Amino acid sequence: MTIIRQDDLIQSVADALQYISYYHPVDFIKAVSEAYQREESKAAKDALAQILVNSRMSATGHRPLCQDTGIVTVFVRVGMQVQWQSELSVTDMINEGVRRAYMLPENILRASVLEDPDGARRNTKDNTPAVIHYEIVAGDKVDIYVAAKGGGSEAKSKFAMLNPSDSVVEWVLQMLPTMGAGWCPPGILGVGIGGTAEKAMLCAKEALLEHIDIHELQARGASNRSEELRLELFDKVNALGIGAQGLGGLTTVLDVKVKDYPTHAANKAVAIIPNCAATRHVHFTLDGSGVAELPVPDLSDWPEIALESDESVRRVNLDTVDRDEISHWKPGDTLLLSGKMLTGRDAAHKKMTDMLANGEQLPVDLTGRFIYYVGPVDPIGDEAVGPAGPTTATRMDKFTRTMLEQTGLIGMVGKAERGQLAIDAIRDNQAVYLIAVGGAAYLVSKAIVKAEVVAFPELGMEAIYEFEVKDMPVTVAVDTQGESIHRIGPQIWQAKIEQHALTLKP
Secondary structure, three states: OEEEEHHHHHHHHHHHHHHHHHOOOHHHHHHHHHHHHHOOOHHHHHHHHHHHHHHHHHHHHOOOOOOOOOEEEEEEEEEOOEEEEOOOOHHHHHHHHHHHHHOOHHHOOOOOOEEOOOOOOEEOOOOOOOEEEEEEEOOOOEEEEEEEEOHHHHOOOEEEEEOOOOOHHHHHHHHHHHOOOOOOOOEEEEEEEEOOHHHHHHHHHHHOOOOOOHHHHHHHOOOOHHHHHHHHHHHHHHOOOOOHHHOOOOOOEEEEEEEEEOOOOOOEEEEEEEEOOOOOEEEEEEOOOOOOOOOOOOHHHOOOOOOOOOOOOEEEEOOOOOHHHHOOOOOOOEEEEEEEEEEOOHHHHHHHHHHHHOOOOOOOOOOOOEEEOOOOOOOOOOOOOOOOOOOEHHHHHHHHHHHHHHHOOOEEEEEOOOOHHHHHHHHHOOOEEEEOOOOOHHHHHOOEEEEEEEEOHHHHHHOEEEEEEEEEEEEEEEOOOOOEHHHHHHHHHHHHHHHHHHHHOO
């Protein structure tokens, strides 16, 4: 009989969540490094470089890889010979570990979990509760997998109940382009097949915890249907040319994981869940000997990459930029922003549009300004702000026309593509949309030299800040004519990949 003590579980969960907030899994770093070395798209290669530099900075600085420090998911496998020495339930112990991790003063993590999800949507302030899955197994140990899943990638999950004769590969290839770039590729694609509706989703989520080994599989060949699907989907998804951050390129997925389960003869449940460029998970075992020990990665596993600026990079002064200047920017152009910009996410946009509808004056003047879609991590020490990467811009699409036409706003900075509703508004108002790299939040924060809350402080991380930035790297995603890099980039690279494949054939 193994006795697991209360604080050993609590502290192990807390340590694991701190650990994954700043350490990428080493297999992920190696896979991104390999993708960087082989990438031919300049825009995608630069995005991969920023992800790798950000990862090394987070590993050395012990600060979050991404400002979205995720909703916690825990898989617990409890041996039948385990006894708990605790006044709390296992669920309560795990949630206390989450609370302890997210409120650690030395590395505060962003609280993103809201209760009453279809009502008041109140922030729980400590990122509890976690989503916990239990399994009772043989043995005298407790195996725990801890993950922190960002909202952008989770939002791109897909599910379908296919007919038994339908092709899983065809369905996945239909879904991938509809997922856009909000899941921050390149990442890992988890595919769950079979069982019931909820089991397929669970299989897809569990698959994301597996080690990246697609190249080993390619070398030895498939030994079952799941492995055949992995190989086929890996090649065909990357052939879509979506690329890093959706900019167009050779690598969209670093691996494809497939997990299946027996199902009813009438059904074929299929789910897709992607992991983003801030892939975060770790496994540990409790055997009664104390708190789990997590291995400290060797920094030699991270490549040393210097971010370079060439003569094509434009330097932009946000304090003087005007409509004439932005009219010369084209999709794919790299900019370095300096000066002052405002921030605002969903809740702030909702408040502002409601105020405009009621004829009220906004608390900030947006005339001629840029707004950054971000909800930063709280700062520590002498930081101006904590990790502050972009959030998915499509969530602001429904507010875009109102904001552009009624406030004088001329530019927006976010993550991933814009929908046609927003693109039309951008074109009609001769505005621009820029993207920062999702998954490079700590790197981006180093370009922010000053941050001040200027409106809606009650919204917490969704308050409106004024950032002063210096050489913040961004890419033009939608120009004043409504041309989008997320449309033309993948088209160009899909054609190049197809052409390359044709030239290799005898």
